[in-house]
Amino acid sequence: MPNYADSLRHLDSYVSARVPVIALRTIEQQRALRLLREAAGRPSRSGMPFWIYTRATGLRDLRTHAAVHDDRSLTGAMEFAASQFAARANATVILVDPHDVASDTPAVRHIAELARLAENNMGSVVLVSDTPVWSGLQRLGMGLMLDLPDAEEMYGILSGFLTDHRGRFPIEWDEDDARRAAEFLSGATESECVNLMATVAAKGSVKKEDVLALAQAKDRIFSDITGLERIHLKDADYQVGGLTSLRTWLRRRNQLIHSDLRHSHLRPPRGVLLVGVPGCGKSLSAKAVAQEWQLPLYRLDMASIHGKYWGESEGNMRAALETADRVAPCVLWIDEIEKGLAGGAGEVTGVGQRVIGHFLFWLQESQSRSFVVATANDVRSLPPELLRKGRFDELFFVDLPDPEDRKEIITLYFGRYLGKDPEPAELDRLVDLSEGFAGSDIESALHDVGAEALLDGGVENLRPSFVQDTFANTVPMIRVNPERIEEIRAWGRERAVPAGRSSLSSAPGATTPGRRILLMGD
Known part of the structure; x- marks a missing residue:
């Protein structure tokens, strides 16, 4: 270009x-x-x-x-x-x-x-x-x-703006800040860049933290985009229990996505594919990433991508991905990706394969700071080429939470729905009762407890054993469909990095093959 x-x-x-x-x-x-x-x-x-x-x-x-x-x-x-x-x-x-x-x-x-x-x-x-x-x-x-300004030209535009306004109000940016801002503004027009800088400077100063504020202000330009749905986050979306390895890995990628990569051959982080047991925090993780990284979150709506006319689906996918490049830096969330990209065995039109081809090419070649968080429940339906190393930065398996993760999740939702922390003895008892629970099972049980507390006039009016009885009466998915859940877990044991702090547990009597280990530099 x-x-x-x-x-x-x-x-x-x-x-x-x-x-x-x-x-x-x-x-x-x-x-x-x-x-x-x-x-x-x-x-x-x-x-x-x-x-x-x-x-x-x-x-x-x-x-x-x-x-x-x-x-x-x-x-x-x-x-x-x-x-x-x-x-x-x-x-x-x-x-x-x-x-x-x-x-x-x-x-x-x-x-x-x-x-x-x-x-x-x-x-x-x-x-x-x-x-x-x-x-x-x-x-x-x-x-x-004549394409949109690249990072170097955008840096020149920003430098000119800052030079024109130095002495009129405090400006804390140095060259590195201007370079980072220029990369964040890639995909914007020259006039949009000037308007955004004027908006940031209208408060009477340009501070260090305005680099991220500029990226957030850029997001407001793209408020109505076909195929991409802007997700507005709540404070609760930041909180995720468990998934220790995944959260540690994401924190390091956060540093990389905000780093100046001009003098290296590194590309910005591409994204992560989360597979595993339903209800264990895959979709919530996408929201938490955007909230923690202070980046806008867009959901790629696969239902709106597929059209009924020849070539419409491919064109919609291409336009949505080009727009994702323009709105970058952002987090691009693709929920249940297998439903949108999986090509059925009986498909004769080839539309699914062409849509996959466009997506994989973009995933491989795009240099924008669009970080993809894709989730999948039925990973067997995904095309094998999507799982190849180099498409996503990492493939994580989200398993049922272990006792330590369950303790963290119970404490999180206890505080959200009951307004207090559980007593240590009660917490240990709930951890035992929630064996085999997904995170969504724990949230559902404590939500029901919170609803009853509201109807009864307060938490203090609940009988002491009500919380434990609610947990005991909750039937988790692993008991509803144990064969399907164990099949998912067996796949994850062999092919993915565990998202939690410990390795996956096996069914009684099963042998556990060698696991992939997540390697960190520190």
Whole structure:
């Protein structure tokens, strides 16, 4: 993807070669016009006329902004251009956002005839548009894509803003802060970058912590995105019991995702795949990551990705992932990924495989700071290529909590629903009663206790044994479907890193094969 300097170099070569049609595609009109003025301002082109047409101003001289034609319509501008192309050499006419250049229309045919006339006398027609140009017109010349500012150009924009405002209010940022902010703003336009910085600076200072605030402010630009659902977090979403190894690993990835990687060959963390027993905290972990890292959370809605028309699903997936790159840094949550990416054995259209292909290519090649947290219950339905090392940074298995994890989870939900910590003896008894419980089973039981306490006028009015009776009467999933749960756990024992502090327990009499071990640098 060419940045501003590369685009200017290409544009210079096209203008020098007198290419009859130059299609400049961009969503940043003002940045494109600055590019054109810079190209037209070369000393070697001082004798070459450049005119520009916009709907608001009509036809004007690109350098002096002086009006050159009274008719402000596109037709009037093209008639003037035709007369100039016939009368003089090396003339250039720039048409900004002409109507509907993507299809074969009479107006586009008129522009094509104008380009052929220009070609006869070394003239050029430059089209500035945010849509592709009709192929019949594009074949008459060359195309150029002015992409969004990269991190280096964004750093220059930020540095210019900070330089202009130093001395007017306190600015704590140094070069490293500006570099981090530039990476966070990748995917934004130049005007969005300036607006975001002005919003941050409006409080009268620019502090160190505003680097993250800038990333959060950027998130508000993208409030309505097809295929991506913005998840607004509550304080409770930060709290996760157990999963010690996973939480330790995520803390280290947090350091990496906020690090300056320009001088290394490292890429930002790609993400984690969480598989395991339902109800043990996989989805909650995605929310906790976003909350702890202070990044926006988006859910990739696979239901809205799949369409009924040919190519629609693939296009929706591609657009959603491109948007994820733009909103980065963010956490991208894909819940029950197997339901959206698994290709059925009876599928004959190949849509599932193409959607998987787009996702895997993005997962492998994207350099944005979009951290994927994908969860799966039925991992057998996932395509094998998704589990290959290098797609996700790590594959964790979320098992039923062990006694220490259950103690942590019980204490967490006891405080949330009953407003106090359990007595030590009671806590030990509840840990014993919750053998085989998933985290959701423990939360459900204590939620019921909290509801009863509210109806009875307070926790003090509950009979002492009510909490224990509630736990004793709760039937966990492992007792409802033991074969299915043990099958899931057997898969996780052999193929994934345990998310908890201890290795997975086996069914009585079962042999436990060698486990993968999570290695840390410290």
